[in-house]
Amino acid sequence: MAGRVHPRQLAFALPHAESLTRDNFLEGPANAAGAALVDAWPEWPSPVMLLVGPEGSGKSHLAAIWAEQSGARCTSAHNLTTADVPAELATGALVVEDFRSGDVDERALFHLLNLAREDQAYVLITARVPPSALQIELRDLRSRLRALPVVSLQPPDDQLFRALIVKFCADRQLGIDESVVSYLATRIERSYAAARQAVALLDTEALRLGRPVTRALAAELLRKA
Template sequence: MNRQLAFDLPAQVAFRRADFFASAANSEALAAIEHWADWPGGKMLLIGPSGSGKTHLAHVWAEAAGAQILNAIDLAQADLPDLGARPVVVEDAERIGGNRSAETAFFHLHNLLAGRGLLVTANAPPRDWGLCLPDLQSRLQAASLVALASPDDALLSAVLVKLFNDRQIVVPPNLISYLVARMDRSIAAARALVAELDALALALGRPVTRALATYLLDSAASE
């Protein structure tokens, strides 16, 4: 295929509540985030596989609660008294397992927050993180937990439609169901796939069609 010069202009990822699509895979988690004032002890664990929407929901809650977001692995270098003054989102908490300095910082932050609001995201429950501080593990395991499942067909279809619309790309009706049946089942995979199709269509000077998607997916599979 002959290719033309194309500019890679990444689309901005929107983490607003209006951009979050509810489905059977995430409805329980969404309800928990929207009713955060009812969290026992002011804390919640949000568990789910990569690409299931944890970060999006974390941003939705942070906007509603006025919370600061940071990655768990950065806790050891964080200014804990400053963090403890307002609600906090700790992302990718499973990454601190076995990192004593990060675990100790998390333990102190947990105590500093004292019901002000703490949302923790991870890909598995605390018992699976390999924590070395029993006090931290016991406190986290006592927190309420809500889980996200991998995106279902309805959610992936809605996300793909929006991603194409955001790029002002008109696609044939049969393309969405075709992509859903063949793609990796995550929101991140949907974003990557739409971006790759957009770039390929621009480079070839062709519209985004099922034939183009087949070419892209088959090329990726052969690699």
């Protein structure tokens, strides 16, 4: 008699909450300047500041902390329109997330910067690269952006990188031990995005296979990646 075939366990992509409070922000030399910017408000060198860093480097986390402190509204650069600018600045503070070349209404952003100056409002703009690396067609906007102070977040050092792996696991309520952390930290790209992706893969596959997250599982998955 043929052996019984067991159905493959399905992994459901359940939402997980990532804590974006100040107490939950992992600070190190790589992001200390960003944390200092948030903590210094409202004593900023300029009412409009640019926070720049690679994908997953904590820009949104810092922006959320500042929004909580300042009562700022939050919008994405992609969604910004000229008509919406006055309402967006209604609280006197605004976060504009993920500013990229070709993905923003340049006239709307220029209007925002002008109105913020007139109303003495605060604006925090996040981007992956500084204004000098962006293709801005509107010359006045290009000049205005390049004159703004830029605070940069750097790639994580070893201590912060390990702490990030632990945090991403905790956000998913995923239990791991030091052997898994050490294995991942020495075998994946040292970037915020790589740490987040590796933890997401471990979580998904551990659920699908019905196995605990171990060094052996991590090694198996990275060999296949």
